Amino acid sequence: MSEVVQDPDRFPEWLRPVVEGAGTITVDDLTRFAPPPGVDARRGAVLMLFAESENGEPEVLLTERAHHMRTQPGQVSFPGGGIDEGETVVEAALREAYEEIGLVSAEIDVFGQLPDLWLPPANYVVTPVLGYWRDRGIVHVASPDEVHAIHHESIAELLDPEHRFNVRHPSGWVGPGFSVGAEKEVILWGFTAGIIARLFDHVGWTTQWDKSRVRDLPPLMLQGNAPGQADLAPNTKLRE
Numbered sequence: 001m002s003e004v005v006q007d008p009d010r011f012p013e014w015l016r017p018v019v020e021g022a023g024t025i026t027v028d029d030l031t032r033f034a035p036p037p038g039v040d041a042r043r044g045a046v047l048m049l050f051a052e053s054e055n056g057e058p059e060v061l062l063t064e065r066a067h068h069m070r071t072q073p074g075q076v077s078f079p080g081g082g083i084d085e086g087e088t089v090v091e092a093a094l095r096e097a098y099e100e101i102g103l104v105s106a107e108i109d110v111f112g113q114l115p116d117l118w119l120p121p122a123n124y125v126v127t128p129v130l131g132y133w134r135d136r137g138i139v140h141v142a143s144p145d146e147v148h149a150i151h152h153e154s155i156a157e158l159l160d161p162e163h164r165f166n167v168r169h170p171s172g173w174v175g176p177g178f179s180v181g182a183e184k185e186v187i188l189w190g191f192t193a194g195i196i197a198r199l200f201d202h203v204g205w206t207t208q209w210d211k212s213r214v215r216d217l218p219p220l221m222l223q224g225n226a227p228g229q230a231d232l233a234p235n236t237k238l239r240e
Contacts, residue, residue, distance in 0.1 A: 017203040022112030035118040045093040046080030089186035093129040107135040161209035
């Protein structure tokens with residue numbers, strides 16, 4: 001298993017704001033749902049993995065959940081899942097990434113983790129683990145029961161105002177969204193979009209975008225998906 005590497009000089013210059021930001025970001029920077037003291041909740045970990053494409057372009061690795069799943073089908077997320085007894089959050093995140101997409105932990109430098117985040121409706125506490133894919137290998141859909149597709153998403157394209165909008169759930173919930181995928185036909189929203197949006201805000205990467213742009217979720221993504229489970233960031237107020 002990779003040891004946690006905290007020396008910013010070990011990472012490419014473009015990633016250093018995130019390496020340093022991981023040490024300063026607080027739960028309040030990310031969410032209004034901090035785990036209550038003593039909460040008896042299920043625990044999970046996800047891997048937010050940064051990398052460089054073959055052309056040297058900064059990117060983040062995302063997965064698209066299988067479309068036949070009973071809960072959150074088609075949801076774009078980070079690799080991850082529940083923490084087994086005796087595991088650390090880092091061990092769990094790396095194990096899940098290997099099981100889902102064949103990601104080899106020896107290729108990764110883990111450099112930190114974000115604060116624990118609480119999803120109240122599911123009573124689930126999730127810890128995002130941050131890593132850099134130092135020795136880039138090959139990933140594939142290792143668990144088709146869980147994963148439909150893998151997205152190597154360019155950070156520059158995520159930050160492009162043309163690919164940003166707000167997502168509206170039929171309940172009235174509104175939160176940040178991104179267009180991802182080769183044809184930008186897939187919606188990234190909810191928990192994962194909230195982490196990306198708030199972390200990029202914190203490290204100063206966000207550029208101005210039109211918050212009046214709103215898209216409704218496609219029917220596939222509404223199956224088994226309560227808005228509260230996705231509401232990582234504070235409620236978004238649309239600009240008039």
